[in-house]
Amino acid sequence: xxxxxxxxxxxxxxxxxxxxxxxxxxxxxxxxxxxxxxxxxxxxxxxxxxxxxxxxxxxxxxxxxxxxxxxxxxxxxxxxxxxxxxxxxxxxxxxxxxxxxxxxxxxxxxxxxxxxxxxxxxxxxxx
Amino acid sequence: xxxxxxxxxxxxxxxxxxxxxxxxxxxxxxxxxxxxxxxxxxxxxxxxxxxxxxxxxxxxxxxxxxxxxxxxxxxxxxxxxxxxxxxxxxxxxxxxxxxxxxxxxxxxxxxxxxxxxxxxx
Numbered sequence: 001x002x003x004x005x006x007x008x009x010x011x012x013x014x015x016x017x018x019x020x021x022x023x024x025x026x027x028x029x030x031x032x033x034x035x036x037x038x039x040x041x042x043x044x045x046x047x048x049x050x051x052x053x054x055x056x057x058x059x060x061x062x063x064x065x066x067x068x069x070x071x072x073x074x075x076x077x078x079x080x081x082x083x084x085x086x087x088x089x090x091x092x093x094x095x096x097x098x099x100x101x102x103x104x105x106x107x108x109x110x111x112x113x114x115x116x117x118x119x120x121x122x123x124x125x126x127x
Numbered sequence: 128x129x130x131x132x133x134x135x136x137x138x139x140x141x142x143x144x145x146x147x148x149x150x151x152x153x154x155x156x157x158x159x160x161x162x163x164x165x166x167x168x169x170x171x172x173x174x175x176x177x178x179x180x181x182x183x184x185x186x187x188x189x190x191x192x193x194x195x196x197x198x199x200x201x202x203x204x205x206x207x208x209x210x211x212x213x214x215x216x217x218x219x220x221x222x223x224x225x226x227x228x229x230x231x232x233x234x235x236x237x238x239x240x241x242x243x244x245x246x247x248x
Binding site: 003009012015016037040041044047048049051052114 | 138
């Protein structure tokens with residue numbers, strides 16, 4: 001996406017990104033099918049739009065959250081206390097990254113959270 | 128030429144609708160698969176742009192239902208995939224999708240060419 005597109009769509013990105021972060025925060029207890037599905041869909045959507053806007057750090061972390069959400073939805077993954085903790089940290093990092101985008105036009109590194117989430121879930125972003 | 132965009136995400140609704148209208152297409156949007164099928168029947172688009180992961184009815188279900196309807200069978204469908212959904216592209220094509228575009232690595236020129244090519248067929 002070129003710079004004029006990014007400038008034009010940044011406000012829209014931020015509006016929808018904040019809604020998805022809110023939705024992930026509200027549903028990250030992940031104890032019901034509905035909560036899991038909302039979490040998964042929010043992570044999926046925020047991943048897609050972040051990558052299109054070239055906010056790759058945010059997009060990649062949401063990508064792992066999406067895969068975790070999908071695995072929980074398909075019941076191929078159980079929610080351990082460790083995983084629950086890493087999900088919470090990852091969601092907060094996504095929120096911080098969106099805030100950074102708002103003020104600086106750049107997202108923030110998320111590699112530590114990606115590694116921790118992959119380790120706690122056994123799921124890799126690349127698989 | 129008429130395009131129907133079936134996509135649940137507000138950002139992509141606005142983004143794709145605006146970009147495609149700017150280059151001269153008439154664009155209708157639907158927020159989920161069920162609404163998408165209704166609009167396919169009412170709007171009779173020349174091409175459908177279809178997201179795979181949506182609430183209410185996902186893209187795969189749309190393709191399945193579209194395949195059962197003789198009045199919709201001839202409409203080409205371009206599905207949107209994102210990072211990590213390669214297996215889903217094959218499934219979508221097996222269900223009748225004509226082509227796919229990667230939503231994650233956005234290249235509007237490439238998308239434009241793909242749409243133009245599908246509309247020529």
